[in-house]
Amino acid sequence: MCGIAGLYNFNKEVQSIEVLKAFTDAMVHRGPDGSGYDLLNNERVGLGHRRLSILDLTEAGHQPFYYMERYCMVYNGEIFNFNAIKSDLISKGYTFRSETDTEVVLAAYDYFGLACFEQFNGMWALAIWDDHKKQMILARDRFGVKPLYYSKFNQTFAFASETRAFKYLKGFNRQIDEMNYEITIQNNYALEGLGYTIFKDIFQVLPGHYLVIDDQSTIQQKRWYDIREKLRPVPSDYKKQSSEFYELFKDACRIRLVSDVKVATALSGGLDSSSIYSTVFEILNTEANERTNKDSQLAVSAIFPGLESDERAYVEKAIDYTKGKIEWVTTNTANLSEDIEHDTELFDGISNAPITAISAIYKGMRNAGITVSLDGHGVDEMLYGYLYMVYDLWLEALREQNANEAQAHATTLAGLYYPAYQTAKKNELLSINKQSITTINKIKLGVKKMLQKSTTDSKLYQPIALPSLSDKPYDFSDCKTKERILFYEFFQNSLPALLRNFDRAGMMNSVEIRMPFLDYRVVEYIFSLPFESKIGHGFTKRILREAMSNKMNEEVRTRTFKVGIASPFEFWAQNYLKEWFESMILKLDIDEQAKFSELLNQYLINKDKNLLEKLWHRLNLELIK
Numbered sequence: 001m002c003g004i005a006g007l008y009n010f011n012k013e014v015q016s017i018e019v020l021k022a023f024t025d026a027m028v029h030r031g032p033d034g035s036g037y038d039l040l041n042n043e044r045v046g047l048g049h050r051r052l053s054i055l056d057l058t059e060a061g062h063q064p065f066y067y068m069e070r071y072c073m074v075y076n077g078e079i080f081n082f083n084a085i086k087s088d089l090i091s092k093g094y095t096f097r098s099e100t101d102t103e104v105v106l107a108a109y110d111y112f113g114l115a116c117f118e119q120f121n122g123m124w125a126l127a128i129w130d131d132h133k134k135q136m137i138l139a140r141d142r143f144g145v146k147p148l149y150y151s152k153f154n155q156t157f158a159f160a161s162e163t164r165a166f167k168y169l170k171g172f173n174r175q176i177d178e179m180n181y182e183i184t185i186q187n188n189y190a191l192e193g194l195g196y197t198i199f200k201d202i203f204q205v206l207p208g209h210y211l212v213i214d215d216q217s218t219i220q221q222k223r224w225y226d227i228r229e230k231l232r233p234v235p236s237d238y239k240k241q242s243s244e245f246y247e248l249f250k251d252a253c254r255i256r257l258v259s260d261v262k263v264a265t266a267l268s269g270g271l272d273s274s275s276i277y278s279t280v281f282e283i284l285n286t287e288a289n290e291r292t293n294k295d296s297q298l299a300v301s302a303i304f305p306g307l308e309s310d311e312r313a314y315v316e317k318a319i320d321y322t323k324g325k326i327e328w329v330t331t332n333t334a335n336l337s338e339d340i341e342h343d344t345e346l347f348d349g350i351s352n353a354p355i356t357a358i359s360a361i362y363k364g365m366r367n368a369g370i371t372v373s374l375d376g377h378g379v380d381e382m383l384y385g386y387l388y389m390v391y392d393l394w395l396e397a398l399r400e401q402n403a404n405e406a407q408a409h410a411t412t413l414a415g416l417y418y419p420a421y422q423t424a425k426k427n428e429l430l431s432i433n434k435q436s437i438t439t440i441n442k443i444k445l446g447v448k449k450m451l452q453k454s455t456t457d458s459k460l461y462q463p464i465a466l467p468s469l470s471d472k473p474y475d476f477s478d479c480k481t482k483e484r485i486l487f488y489e490f491f492q493n494s495l496p497a498l499l500r501n502f503d504r505a506g507m508m509n510s511v512e513i514r515m516p517f518l519d520y521r522v523v524e525y526i527f528s529l530p531f532e533s534k535i536g537h538g539f540t541k542r543i544l545r546e547a548m549s550n551k552m553n554e555e556v557r558t559r560t561f562k563v564g565i566a567s568p569f570e571f572w573a574q575n576y577l578k579e580w581f582e583s584m585i586l587k588l589d590i591d592e593q594a595k596f597s598e599l600l601n602q603y604l605i606n607k608d609k610n611l612l613e614k615l616w617h618r619l620n621l622e623l624i625k
Contacts, residue, residue: 026167241529246548411426
């Protein structure tokens with residue numbers, strides 16, 4: 001895992017090695033274990049690398065990595081099936097001088113060309129210079145686990161693993177795009193899935209896409225992966241589905257334990273991370289291979305004592321099942337304001353709350369000597385794990401006047417609330433079901449009143465007026481609502497933003513995050529399943545719960561209410577941050593100070609979360625300028 005950067009001068013002027021170093025070293029936190037900077041193609045091309053050593057800790061893994069006196073690559077990611085690909089390539093006559101997956105990527109590219117990406121099971125963002133063709137290839141993994149940003153300016157093409165690096169790129173004037181900023185504060189998920197950022201002229205290589213850059217090229221992203229082409233028949237028998245799913249999931253965990261450094265599990269106490277944690281224990285105790293780090297049974301968990309969002313009790317149940325070790329992480333409130341400023345500056349984006357509580361998990365891991373974290377991200381978006389997704393299903397059932405489905409979804413929706421509120425919520429939802437309401441506007445009115453501030457309206461019908469960066473953009477408008485909800489959340493809305501957030505939270509602390517649920521085999525299998533295997537009988541994530549039966553703590557497996565990992569920002573704001581807010585407001589332009597001072601005073605009196613969000617958005621912007 002690393003940070004990569006590069007430059008390509010179209011006007012035949014030479015690059016400066018010092019400019020390349022400054023651009024690359026802005027991401028030193030992504031790779032504290034080493035660095036490399038090379039100029040190629042008569043010094044018109046520059047490739048930079050910051051190394052976080054995970055596979056082959058020797059100098060053989062140094063990047064930029066050269067191969068066959070033709071290719072040079074900088075690479076951020078892991079190919080988890082690299083040993084199998086390596087064996088196949090050896091049978092075809094290829095030889096290898098290192099134990100890295102980096103070398104395997106280049107050999108595969110030499111043999112398969114751009115089709116090599118279909119061979120890889122992993123997460124990656126890479127840049128390959130082909131000295132014979134005099135062209136650069138940029139590519140990103142199927143689902144965008146690893147980031148890759150680019151810009152074209154002043155006859156120069158530049159790319160990097162973080163937008164923050166462009167702040168330190170000589171000749172590039174980094175500015176906020178006011179329209180994109182406004183879109184972001186309205187919907188924090190909106191830009192990421194479309195490949196845009198809050199900065200002018202900084203874009204992303206989209207998940208499952210590549211770029212070919214040469215002197216004549218226009219910047220056009222080409223899709224190499226399309227989920228719509230990967231759906232396949234699955235067994236009709238639910239138990240068989242569950243068995244097949246578990247074998248894929250277990251293998252996804254197994255190959256993500258391959259590491260030359262320690263691996264831990266980020267354990268929240270919810271179903272997703274607890275499933276990974278329990279499965280890791282089974283693998284390590286029964287079938288670990290020779291490259292698996294055996295010291296990978298530690299869990300790390302963030303706790304918030306005294307707060308409703310604290311999940312320590314459920315984490316302890318998961319731990320008790322395996323009798324494993326755990327490292328507890330609490331936020332140090334004595335240095336809270338300093339941590340928020342530091343983490344926000346490195347995050348370099350707009351969020352609805354500081355990323356500090358998430359960052360603290362990986363800081364705790366790093367302090368415990370952990371370099372790799374296994375996390376449970378991605379399954380919520382595939383299996384209706386969020387409250388607003390079930391809310392959309394419920395509304396759709398009401399639109400269609402399907403009483404049975406409406407009742408089933410009402411039960412599931414109520415179960416996503418904290419246990420103390422579930423009975424009252426269920427009664428309210430079922431009461432609305434019984435009413436003879438024929439217009440959706442009346443339904444929404446009743447739902448808004450009932451849900452109060454616990455959720456928002458459906459996000460499915462808020463298109464963003466930005467041109468597509470893809471040659472073949474996803475369009476799920478012809479899908480049924482049930483399918484569109486999942487495609488939308490996974491590929492365009494919540495997951496892309498979540499992956500950005502966790503990549504930055506982990507890498508600002510020099511920790512790599514691996515995600516078994518985003519193994520492409522698991523994703524394609526889940527998307528191929530019928531609706532009733534994904535949600536039903538009062539449960540979201542039904543197939544996962546079935547697959548983990550008798551394999552983890554039963555109370556954790558069957559818990560329905562969802563907390564998630566997030567900063568307890570409201571609690572912090574009301575108890576620790578008033579003076580910091582005031583000091584930050586004084587840094588704003590004079591004409592803004594009165595406005596935001598009044599906003600702070602109103603929030604402290606009314607405790608209105610929307611006021612806090614408005615205040616934070618402005619301070620967040622100030623911290624990343």
